[in-house]
Amino acid sequence: MSSPATDAFVAHRNLLFTVAYEMLGSAADAEDVLQETWLKWVGVDLDTVENQRAYLVRVTTRQALTRLRALGRRKETYVGSWLPEPLLTAPDVAEDVELADSVSMAMMLVLETLAPTERAVFVLREVFCLGYDEIAEAVGKNPAAVRQIAHRAKEHVTARRPREVVSPAETRGALDAFKRAVETGDLQGLLDILSPDVVLVGDGGGIKQAVLNPIVGADKVARVLANGLGRIDSAALRPVEVNGHPALTIRLDGELDTVVAVRLDGGLITGLYAVRNPEKLSHMERETALRR
Numbered sequence: 001m002s003s004p005a006t007d008a009f010v011a012h013r014n015l016l017f018t019v020a021y022e023m024l025g026s027a028a029d030a031e032d033v034l035q036e037t038w039l040k041w042v043g044v045d046l047d048t049v050e051n052q053r054a055y056l057v058r059v060t061t062r063q064a065l066t067r068l069r070a071l072g073r074r075k076e077t078y079v080g081s082w083l084p085e086p087l088l089t090a091p092d093v094a095e096d097v098e099l100a101d102s103v104s105m106a107m108m109l110v111l112e113t114l115a116p117t118e119r120a121v122f123v124l125r126e127v128f129c130l131g132y133d134e135i136a137e138a139v140g141k142n143p144a145a146v147r148q149i150a151h152r153a154k155e156h157v158t159a160r161r162p163r164e165v166v167s168p169a170e171t172r173g174a175l176d177a178f179k180r181a182v183e184t185g186d187l188q189g190l191l192d193i194l195s196p197d198v199v200l201v202g203d204g205g206g207i208k209q210a211v212l213n214p215i216v217g218a219d220k221v222a223r224v225l226a227n228g229l230g231r232i233d234s235a236a237l238r239p240v241e242v243n244g245h246p247a248l249t250i251r252l253d254g255e256l257d258t259v260v261a262v263r264l265d266g267g268l269i270t271g272l273y274a275v276r277n278p279e280k281l282s283h284m285e286r287e288t289a290l291r292r
Contacts, residue, residue, distance in 0.1 A: 005042055008052045014291040015053070015128075016060045018103075021290070022123045023064040024071060025084035025108050027283040033063045054134055061120055061138040068116045079206030081214060083273050084108040085280040086242045086259040087288040093244040094168055099292050100244030101165065102127045105273045106263035108243070110160045114153055121146055122153035128292055166264045171246045172239070174262060174269055179237050179248065182229045187222055194218040195268040200225070205277030208257075221272065242284075249284065256281050 002010075016037060020030035037060045049055045075082050084105060094100050101107060102123075111119050120139050124130040132143040132150070139146065174193055181189035200221045204210030215221050229250075238249050242261050250258040259281065263271030275281065 004046055005044070008046070009038055009041055009056070012053055012056050014289045016056055017288075018099075018290045018292065019057060019060050019123065019128065020064045021087070022102060022108075022111065022127060023061070023068055023120055025112060026071065026280075027085045027087060027288065028279075029067055029071065030064075033060060033067055036063045054130075057124070057128070057130070058134070058138040061124065062140075065116055065120055065139065068119065072116070079204070080210055080212040081201045081203055082112075083201060083203035083275050083280075084112075084243075086247070086261065086275050086284060087290070088284045088286065089241050089244050090287045090289060091241065093290050094241060096244075096292065097165065098127070099290060103243045103290060104162075104245050104263075105243055105247075105261035106162055106271055109271075109273075110157055113160065114156060117141070118149055118153040118156070121149045122157060125150045126154065126157075162263055162265055162270075164265065168246055170267065171262065171264055174264055174267070175239065175246055175248055178262070178269065179239075182225065182232070182237065185226065187226055190222045190225060191218050193269055194221060195265065195270040198268075198270055198272065200272045200274070202274045203277050203280065205279060207278060208276040210274065210276050225272075240284075244290070256284055259284060 013034065016034055017030055020033040021027055024030055024033070037056065040059050041056065086105070087103070093103070111122070114122060117139055121135055124135045124138060132146045136143045136146045141149070177189065177193045180186070181193065196218050197216065198218050198221050200211060200215040202210030211224065215224055232250060236251050238251065240247055240249050242259060245261065247262070248260040249256055250260065257276065259275045261273045262269050
């Protein structure tokens with residue numbers, strides 16, 4: 001028989017995972033945070049907890065903040081560019097436009113530019129709509145300070161996030177054109193859908209070959225893609241839903257090799273994110289449930 005503590009944790013598990021993932025950009029680390037949260041939760045006298053959801057979010061946030069600071073040190077020694085861990089998501093994630101926007105690869109990269117406390121405050125305020133008092137308890141600051149941090153973080157994110165909300169149909173259209181151009185070796189077709197200042201970021205983690213530094217500019221990116229993808233069989237490119245948005249996977253000999261996510265602005269691809277590090281692809285084999 002399950003206990004009241006277990007029932008409460010299971011009821012909020014997907015929400016807690018989403019909080020941790022948005023703070024960390026790593027599903028593996030988010031799972032570890034949930035394990036730490038559970039170990040603390042089972043030691044709590046439930047009669048003293050007024051709001052179980054708020055309590056669990058608070059514990060999860062504190063654990064994630066500790067891990068986020070450690071992650072920052074790990075990323076300093078990471079080989080090449082670091083990209084968030086992609087998640088195969090269920091269709092209902094895309095239906096919650098605000099949630100899908102907050103976990104998009106482009107947005108997760110913007111969140112990477114925030115300091116740990118700023119990131120926690122932004123996520124809890126803008127994504128999960130928590131009050132300043134609740135956030136203050138979670139991050140160990142007073143409500144007035146949290147209000148200032150939230151304002152500063154929002155300005156920072158607004159200046160860097162995609163300028164418009166792009167519909168799944170638009171993203172699918174751009175990916176279809178990208179897929180056709182790659183499969184047919186149509187360099188001009190590729191150039192037509194790439195923004196002049198497009199950025200290609202690859203993450204091989206030092207395990208798989210990937211561009212070590214971001215490549216900027218449609219001509220350079222198109223050439224790299226033509227060289228790298230020109231040898232790939234057309235059946236290897238498959239459409240999927242990643243982080244609430246259409247994306248592509250590349251399978252070689254039946255094995256998942258690369259996840260390609262995009263950022264769109266003005267109908268053109270402005271960001272291409274290719275995750276090849278096999279340690280980051282384990283959450284692409286089954287759907288992950290995200291909740292707000």
